[in-house]
Amino acid sequence: MEVGRRRLFFALPLPPQLREALGRWQGRLSEDAGEGARWCRPEGLHLTLAFLGDCPEEALPRLGAVGEAVAGRRDAFALHTAGLGGFPSLGAARVLWLGLEPSPALEALAADLRTTLGAAGEPFEARPFRAHLTLARFRRIRSLAGFPAPPPAAFAADRLALFESRPQGCYTPLQVWSLRTV
Incomplete structure (x- = not known):
């Protein structure tokens, strides 16, 4: 990555209790996973909404304005985990993931964020949200x-x-905004 650039993404951070529970689960499975498994650090677990990639330092204020605007329009909501999956498939995977039950509020938040990024001229990975x-x-x-x-x-x-993505799977929140509470 070039000097003055950061690898960034917007995400929902997970609450500490869920990160800790998933960390204990990962620990129990780490031996069964075999050689070649790289477990994500529990403290960095998150739900990515939009991956931005390498961004210039000067984009941070604009991205902050996007995050603040979107969070100010969206209410907090509940999510529920829903079983394991894999990319590209569970039967032939390079990535193990935990799914979520369908959530119209989550889909609306991701769509709002992506629309707002596009309107602001901020590039992001256009892969469909999953x-x-x-x-x-x-x-x-x-x-x-x-x-x-x-x-x-x-x-x-x-x-x-x-969030900023740093080497060795370290994810650091740079700015955090509360969603509206009802």
């Missing part, structure tokens, strides 16, 4: 069909954050 929490990455494609899912969990989606 709600998931990335848990692990694998060096080789493998079947994940036998992995037991973590217990279902409900949590509040009450904050929007602009």
Whole structure:
């Protein structure tokens, strides 16, 4: 990455209790996952809404304005985890993820954020939004069909954050905005 640029994304940070529970689950499975599994750090688990990629430093104030505007229009809502999946598929995966139950509020938040980014002229990865929490990455494609899912969990989606992705899977929130509470 060039000097003066940061690898950025907008996401929902997870509450500490859920991150800790998923960290314990990861710990129990780490031996079964075998060699070549890279587990995501529990403290960095998040729900990506829009990946921006390498951005110039001077974009930070504009991105902050986008985050503030979107958070100011959206109410907090509940989310529920819903089983494991894999990219490209569960039977031949390089990525293990935890899915979420369908949520119109989550879809609306992601669409609002992406529309606002586009209107502001801020580029982002245009891949369709697919709600998931990335848990692990694998060096080789493998079947994940036998992995037991973590217990279902409900949590509040009450904050929007602009994160920076740093080397070795370290994700740092640069700015955080509270969603509206009813």
